[in-house]
Amino acid sequence: MENLGMGFEIIAGAVVKLECNNTKKTMIQTATTDRNGKFLIEAHKNVSTYGAHKCKVFLFSAPHGLKRSNIHGGIKGATLRSEAHDLLGNPKYHLYTVLDLAFEPICPH
Ligand SMILES: *[C@@H]1O[C@H](CO)[C@@H](O)[C@H](O)[C@H]1NC(C)=O
Numbered sequence: 001m002e003n004l005g006m007g008f009e010i011i012a013g014a015v016v017k018l019e020c021n022n023t024k025k026t027m028i029q030t031a032t033t034d035r036n037g038k039f040l041i042e043a044h045k046n047v048s049t050y051g052a053h054k055c056k057v058f059l060f061s062a063p064h065g066l067k068r069s070n071i072h073g074g075i076k077g078a079t080l081r082s083e084a085h086d087l088l089g090n091p092k093y094h095l096y097t098v099l100d101l102a103f104e105p106i107c108p109h
C-alpha cells in the first residue's frame, strides 16, 4: 500500500492476504505492511502452476481497528498487475503489484 495522495496516511502493520486458487485448493499467504505501507509476499513455488490470474490480494486487518475499504479491491480482491519479468535475471521470478489499498478513515463522533 502506498500513499494515495493528499489526506491519506500510510498504514504500517496492516495485514494483507494473497489468495490463489487452482482447481483443487485455495492457497493463502499473508504479509504485514512496513513503515512505508508496502508489503512483499513471496508466493509459494506452487503458485506458478496456479497462474497469477487466479490470485488476488485482500486487506485482512489493520492496527487501531481500522475498517477496510474496497478501494482498488481491498475487500473484493485486487487483481495482480504484472510489474517485472525475470526478476534478478531469474525467469522463475515475476513481480506483481496491486493498486493502492485503503482503510476507511476514523470518523470522530
Ligand atoms: C505443492 O505441490 C505439491 C505437489 O503437488 C503438494 O504436495 C503440496 O501440498 C503443495 N503445497 C502447497 C502449499 O500447496
Ligand SMILES: *[C@@H]1O[C@H](CO)[C@@H](O)[C@H](O)[C@H]1NC(C)=O
Residues within 6 Å of the ligand: 019, 020, 021, 026, 054, 055, 056, 077
Ligand atoms: C477462490 O475460490 C473460493 C471458493 O470458490 C472463492 O470464494 C474465492 O473468491 C476464490 N479466490 C480467488 C482469489 O479467486
